[in-house]
Amino acid sequence: MGPLVINEIISANTNLLIAFLIGIGFGFVLESSGFSSSRKLAGVFYGYDTVVLKVFFTAAITAMIGLLFMSLFGWIDLDLIYINPTYVPSAIAGGAIMGAGFIFGGFCPGTSFCSAAIGKIDAIVFIGGLFIGILIFAEGYSLWEGFYKAGFKGIPKLSESLGLTDGLLAFGVIIAAIGMFYVGEWAEKKFPREEY
Amino acid sequence: MKNNVDRSKKYLNPYLGGILLGLVLLAANYMSGRGLGASGALKSTIISSVNAIAPDHAENSAYYNEYNSTHPEPLKTWLVFQMLGLIVGGFLSGAIAGRLKFKVEHSPKITSKRRLIFALIGGVLFGFGSQLGRGCTSGSALSGMAVMSLGGFITMAAIFGTAFMLAYFLRKNWI
Numbered sequence: 001m002g003p004l005v006i007n008e009i010i011s012a013n014t015n016l017l018i019a020f021l022i023g024i025g026f027g028f029v030l031e032s033s034g035f036s037s038s039r040k041l042a043g044v045f046y047g048y049d050t051v052v053l054k055v056f057f058t059a060a061i062t063a064m065i066g067l068l069f070m071s072l073f074g075w076i077d078l079d080l081i082y083i084n085p086t087y088v089p090s091a092i093a094g095g096a097i098m099g100a101g102f103i104f105g106g107f108c109p110g111t112s113f114c115s116a117a118i119g120k121i122d123a124i125v126f127i128g129g130l131f132i133g134i135l136i137f138a139e140g141y142s143l144w145e146g147f148y149k150a151g152f153k154g155i156p157k158l159s160e161s162l163g164l165t166d167g168l169l170a171f172g173v174i175i176a177a178i179g180m181f182y183v184g185e186w187a188e189k190k191f192p193r194e195e196y
Numbered sequence: 197m198k199n200n201v202d203r204s205k206k207y208l209n210p211y212l213g214g215i216l217l218g219l220v221l222l223a224a225n226y227m228s229g230r231g232l233g234a235s236g237a238l239k240s241t242i243i244s245s246v247n248a249i250a251p252d253h254a255e256n257s258a259y260y261n262e263y264n265s266t267h268p269e270p271l272k273t274w275l276v277f278q279m280l281g282l283i284v285g286g287f288l289s290g291a292i293a294g295r296l297k298f299k300v301e302h303s304p305k306i307t308s309k310r311r312l313i314f315a316l317i318g319g320v321l322f323g324f325g326s327q328l329g330r331g332c333t334s335g336s337a338l339s340g341m342a343v344m345s346l347g348g349f350i351t352m353a354a355i356f357g358t359a360f361m362l363a364y365f366l367r368k369n370w371i
Contacts (some may be wrong), residue, residue: 003229008199010227018227019274023281024288025220026232031289038301038315043371045363051210056338058214059221062341064224075226081232084331085342086347091336094329097352098322101224103319103359103366108333109326110234110282112319117283118290122315129305129319134242136320137327141259148328157344169344188312193371 002076016180027114038106038113038122045103047191050184057177088151105129208292209256221342228274231339235326237279239263275335303370314369329354 005015013081031053034040043049068075102108105126107115112130113124137144159169208216221232243263246269247254254260267273280316302311326332329351331340337355340348363370 002226004201004227007227007269015228016272016274016277018357019277020281022220022228022232023232023278023283024285024362025223025281026217026278027285027287028289029208029213029217029220029285030282031286032293033210033217034207035288037285037369038294039303045359046367046371048371051207051213054210055217056333057218058211060341061217061329062215063225064344066218067225067342070222072224076342077233081225081343082284083343084336084345087330087346088350090328090330091347091350092325092354093236094325095327095337095351096358098329098332098351099321099325099355099358099360100322100362101322101325102333102355103318103362104317104321104369106289106370107315107318108234108322109238110232110332110334113237113282114233114280118295121298121300122311124304125312125330126315126319126322129316129321129328130238131242131319131322132316133323134235134239134327135323137244138246138257138259140241142343143259144328145258148247153346156346157203158349161342161346166344173341178352185357 001074002070004158005079005188006080007077026110027117029120030111030114036114036118036123036145038120041108041111042103042106043193044184046196047187048193052068054178058123059181061170061174061177064173068166068170082154084155085155086153088153090150093147101133205213206295219341220340224278224339230274230276231273231342233331233335233339234279234282235323235332236335237275238323239327240267240273240276240363243267244270291313301366306369311369314366 004010035053040049041052044052067076067078071078106124107123109130112123112126116127159166224230224232241258246260300308300311302308329336333355336348337352341352
């Protein structure tokens with residue numbers, strides 16, 4: 001029963017090998033989907049290319065449904081998987097700063113490495129910026145440590161916060177995603193670009 | 197137009213790409229009990245470098261101390277190996293599709309220099325934000341959403357919401 005490493009079915013070192021293999025799949029899919037192009041990525045914010053929206057939400061609902069079914073079949077113990085903790089102020093502020101970084105730079109960290117791997121110089125410069133940004137956070141940590149650790153809510157699931165079952169929330173997310181896919185398809189026809 | 201059609205054929209159908217990415221994320225949860233990520237590996241690299249270059253500084257600074265106390269070997273972590281794989285996977289896909297090329301990709305309306313300056317600014321912002329938000333688009337938003345983390349949904353909404361709000365002011369860079 002999964003997660004394999006936590007249930008000691010595989011060793012910690014095998015886990016690192018698996019991380020490497022998972023990474024290959026991750027990078028391969030990102031690049032094949034066009035995530036190595038900043039102009040394709042930024043397209044979602046102008047409507048001419050909504051590949052980000054489609055890939056991102058299809059992936060999220062695929063994994064979400066997969067986890068629910070695997071749990072139902074007794075293949076994975078969901079209590080043992082890592083769930084991101086929730087700190088409300090820093091999640092909002094950090095997300096907003098990342099959003100600004102996305103529209104300025106056209107990448108997020110994962111896609112920038114994927115893009116650098118095929119030779120995009122703008123991606124390599126973006127990565128240089130990432131290192132500078134993380135270093136600034138680390139060096140000035142005492143200035144924002146209080147804010148960083150404020151508003152801790154534990155590790156709640158959205159379903160618990162809304163008083164829904166996991167299955168009902170997943171259903172809602174799927175409906176929302178399908179709605180967004182329609183908007184995305186409409187936007188690509190409404191704001192087409194011949195070449196970019 | 198022909199060019200665009202040729203290009204779009206070479207990329208994977210986005211819904212198929214999404215399902216495959218979802219399966220990769222599912223496999224990570226099943227085998228390793230965790231989601232995907234990116235910025236965490238960069239953080240490990242920086243901490244490891246500071247540990248090596250300025251060990252006294254790392255010892256006296258709260259941020260490095262907190263990390264080092266729980267991660268004895270910053271470079272021998274899951275995300276570092278996953279990111280090495282990501283580079284290999286991206287390269288393989290680019291090689292198969294014939295997309296390996298050194299270039300600065302930018303809108304014809306702007307210069308390469310302008311593109312690179314904005315890429316640098318964007319990188320600094322994203323790097324900083326990823327630390328404040330405890331993970332980036334992969335680790336916090338995508339992986340967080342898959343496990344229904346409240347924080348993951350909040351970060352996802354904040355990233356995309358802010359980018360949409362600022363898109364108008366930066367349109368010259370992209371369209």
